[in-house]
Amino acid sequence: MKHLSHNQLLEMDARYRAQLINSLSGFKSANLIGTRNKQNHNNLAIFSSVVHLGASPALVGFITRPDIVERHTLENILQTKQFTINQVNESFWQAAHQTSARYDADQSEFEQTGLTPHNVAGINAPFVKESHLKYALKLREIVPIELNGTQLVIGEITDILCDDLAIKADGYIDIESLGTVAISGLDSYHTSQRLSRLSYAKPEIQPIEISLDGNTLDGNSFEI
Amino acid sequence: MKHLSHNQLLEMDARYRAQLINSLSGFKSANLIGTRNKQNHNNLAIFSSVVHLGASPALVGFITRPDIVERHTLENILQTKQFTINQVNESFWQAAHQTSARYDADQSEFEQTGLTPHNVAGINAPFVKESHLKYALKLREIVPIELNGTQLVIGEITDILCDDLAIKADGYIDIESLGTVAISGLDSYHTSQRLSRLSYAKPEIQPIEISLDGNTLDGNSFEI
Numbered sequence: 001m002k003h004l005s006h007n008q009l010l011e012m013d014a015r016y017r018a019q020l021i022n023s024l025s026g027f028k029s030a031n032l033i034g035t036r037n038k039q040n041h042n043n044l045a046i047f048s049s050v051v052h053l054g055a056s057p058a059l060v061g062f063i064t065r066p067d068i069v070e071r072h073t074l075e076n077i078l079q080t081k082q083f084t085i086n087q088v089n090e091s092f093w094q095a096a097h098q099t100s101a102r103y104d105a106d107q108s109e110f111e112q113t114g115l116t117p118h119n120v121a122g123i124n125a126p127f128v129k130e131s132h133l134k135y136a137l138k139l140r141e142i143v144p145i146e147l148n149g150t151q152l153v154i155g156e157i158t159d160i161l162c163d164d165l166a167i168k169a170d171g172y173i174d175i176e177s178l179g180t181v182a183i184s185g186l187d188s189y190h191t192s193q194r195l196s197r198l199s200y201a202k203p204e205i206q207p208i209e210i211s212l213d214g215n216t217l218d219g220n221s222f223e224i
Numbered sequence: 225m226k227h228l229s230h231n232q233l234l235e236m237d238a239r240y241r242a243q244l245i246n247s248l249s250g251f252k253s254a255n256l257i258g259t260r261n262k263q264n265h266n267n268l269a270i271f272s273s274v275v276h277l278g279a280s281p282a283l284v285g286f287i288t289r290p291d292i293v294e295r296h297t298l299e300n301i302l303q304t305k306q307f308t309i310n311q312v313n314e315s316f317w318q319a320a321h322q323t324s325a326r327y328d329a330d331q332s333e334f335e336q337t338g339l340t341p342h343n344v345a346g347i348n349a350p351f352v353k354e355s356h357l358k359y360a361l362k363l364r365e366i367v368p369i370e371l372n373g374t375q376l377v378i379g380e381i382t383d384i385l386c387d388d389l390a391i392k393a394d395g396y397i398d399i400e401s402l403g404t405v406a407i408s409g410l411d412s413y414h415t416s417q418r419l420s421r422l423s424y425a426k427p428e429i430q431p432i433e434i435s436l437d438g439n440t441l442d443g444n445s446f447e448i
Contacts, residue, residue, distance in 0.1 A: 001356075001387055001388065002381065002384075002385070002386050002387070002388040002391065003344075003383065003384070003385055003386050004384040004386070005382075005383060005385065005398075006382045007250045007440045008345070009282055009381065009384070013287075013395075014279075014280065015395070016395035016396070017279050017282070017393030017395065018279040018280075018395070019392075019394050019396045019397075019438070020279075020384075020391070020395040020397060021276065021278075021282045022276055022279065023280040023357075023379070023395075023396060023397035023399060024282075024284065024309070024357070024359060024381070024384070024397070025253050025255075025274045025275055025276045025284055026252070026253030026254060026255055026274060026312075026399065026404055026406070027252070027253055027254075027404065027406035027416065027419075028252075028253065028275075028276070029249050029250030029251055029252065030250060031250055033251075046447060049276065050249045050250060051249055051252075051273050051275050051277050051287065051376060052245065052252070052272075052273065052287075052371040053287060053369065053371075054245075054371075054374060054447075055238075055241050055242040055244075055245040055246065055426075056241060056242075057236065057275060057371070057372065058241070058245045058248075059371060059372055059405075060248065060249055061369075063275065063276075069304050072280075072393070075410070082292065086252075087413075088252050090419065093247070093353065093355070093419060094253055094422065094430075096430050098424045098431055099324075099429065100425040101379075101425040101426050101427045101429075102426075102427060102447045103427050104274055112427070116328055120227075121258045128409070131264050131421065132225075132248075133248070135248060136323060136385060140314055140371055141369075141370075141371055143367060143369060143376070145277065145285075145367060145376075145378070146365075147277075147278075147283060147364055147365055147378060148277065148278040148281065148283055150277060150278060152369075154369070155372060157228060157248070158226065158230045158244070159228065159230065160225050160226075160227070160228040160233070160244075160248070160448070161226070161227055161228075162225065162226050162228070162257060162393050162422070163225055164225065164226040165360075167226065167244070168243075170240060170243050171236075171239070171240035171241065171242070171243030171244040171247075171249070171408075172243045172244070172247055172409045172411075172412070173243075173244060173247035173408075173409065175247060175251070175408050175409075176408065176412075176414065180250055180251065180408075181251075182250070182251035182406050182416060184397075184399050184400065184404075184416075185396045185399075185421075186396075186398065187396075187421045187422050187424070187434075188396070188400075188418060188420070188421045188422075188424070189418070189419040189420060189421075189422065190416035190418050190419060191369070191416070191417045192251065192399065192406060192408075192414035192416055193316065193414060193415045193416070193417060193421060194292060194412060194413070194414050195317060195405065195413040195414060195415060196412070196413065197409075197411045197413075198318065198411050198412075198413065199411070200232075200411070201321055201322050201323075201324045201325035202325050202326075203326060203327050203331075203336070206237075206318075206322065207318055207321050207322055209317070210411070214243070218376070221446065
C-alpha cells in the first residue's frame with residue numbers, strides 16, 4: 001500500500017494533487033444548481049459538494065470556490081435569495097458536466113448545453129426539466145471557511161418535485177431508480193447498483209437487509 | 225411529478241421526513257472516521273457527510289450532529305486534534321453500518337463489529353485495516369452551523385494510504401476499482417458502474433470521454 005506523506009503532498013504538481021485530493025472524499029453527489037439574476041438571466045452550474053445538513057428544518061448546503069474566480073451561482077443567490085438543486089441523472093450527465101465551462105454571465109448554460117428550464121410559480125430560479133428529483137431553497141446563511149476562502153452556502157428547502165413512484169412507504173427516495181449519478185474525483189461519472197438497505201443499527205444486534213419500502217424482507221414492518 | 229410544499233414538509237411525521245430529506249442531496253460518500261481518546265480507547269463511526277473542501281491546502285470536512293446526542297468522534301478529536309478517514313468498500317459495508325449503533329464510550333466499535341485497527345507511527349488515531357483508501361488528518365477548524373446546532377469539522381490531510389494500482393497517471397484515484405460504496409438516504413448502500421471520465425469543460429467544445437489515466441481514448445495526452 002502506498003504511503004504519501006505531507007511533504008510529498010506539498011511538493012506535488014498542482015493538477016496532480018487536485019485530481020488526487022478530489023478523489024479522497026469518496027463518491028460525491030452530482031447536482032445542478034439553478035439561479036437567476038436581477039436581469040432575469042438563468043444560470044446553471046454543476047456542484048459535487050451538495051451535503052445534507054438536517055431534516056428539521058430541512059437544510060442543505062454546498063461549497064463555493066474562493067472569489068478569485070467568477071461565481072455566478074453565488075452572485076445570483078445573493079441577489080434573489082433563492083436557488084434550485086436538481087439531481088443529475090444518466091440521461092444528461094454530459095450536458096451537466098458541460099455547465100462547468102466558463103461561460104460569460106449573460107450566456108445561459110441552459111441554451112449552451114441543451115437543457116430545458118422549468119419554471120414554477122413563486123420560485124425565482126429555474127429548475128432543470130430533465131431532472132427527476134429537484135427542489136427549491138431559500139437562502140438561510142453563508143458560512144465563510146476562512147482556511148481557504150471557500151464558503152458553505154446553506155438553504156432551507158421550500159418545495160420538492162419528485163417522480164411519485166420513487167418515493168417509498170417510509171419516505172426513502174429510490175434515487176437509483178431515477179438514474180441519479182455519482183461523481184468521483186473531478187470528472188468521473190457513475191451509475192449505481194444497490195447492495196441493500198440495512199435496518200437501524202443497535203448494539204448487540206447485527207443489521208439486517210430491509211426492503212426498498214423499509215420493511216423486513218418477510219414483509220413485517222421494521223421496528224426501530 | 226409530485227410537488228411537496230413547505231407546509232407539507234412541516235407537517236410530516238418526523239421519521240418519514242428524515243428519510244425523505246436525507247435522500248435529496250444525492251449519493252453520499254461512505255466513510256469510517258477513526259479516533260482515540262486520552263485513555264487510548266479507539267472509536268470508529270460511519271459518516272455520510274465527508275466533503276472535499278480544497279486541494280491546496282488539502283482540506284476535508286464532515287458534519288457532526290448537535291450535542292444533544294453523544295458525539296464520541298468529536299470529543300476524541302478535540303482531545304487529540306487528529307483523526308483518520310477510511311473509505312468503506314463492499315467487503316465490509318455491513319460492519320461499517322453497524323458502527324452507527326449507540327455503543328458506550330468505552331466500547332470499541334472495532335471489537336464490536338470485527339473490523340481491524342491499523343496503527344501508523346506518529347498518528348494518534350486508528351486506521352481501518354480493511355479499507356483500501358484512507359488518510360490521516362490534523363484538526364484545523366470547527367465551524368459552528370448555528371441554524372441547527374451542527375458543526376463542520378475541518379481537517380488537513382497529513383498522510384494518505386492507498387492501494388498503489390488505483391492511483392492513475394494524472395493523480396485520479398479509481399475508487400470504483402477499490403470497491404468503494406456510496407450511500408443514499410439513511411441506510412441504502414450502493415456499488416458503482418463508471419459511465420466515463422470526461423475532459424475538462426470549455427465553452428463551445430463538447431466534452432469528450434477520456435481514459436482512466438486522463439488521456440484521450442486514442443492515447444494522446446489531453447490538453448486542458
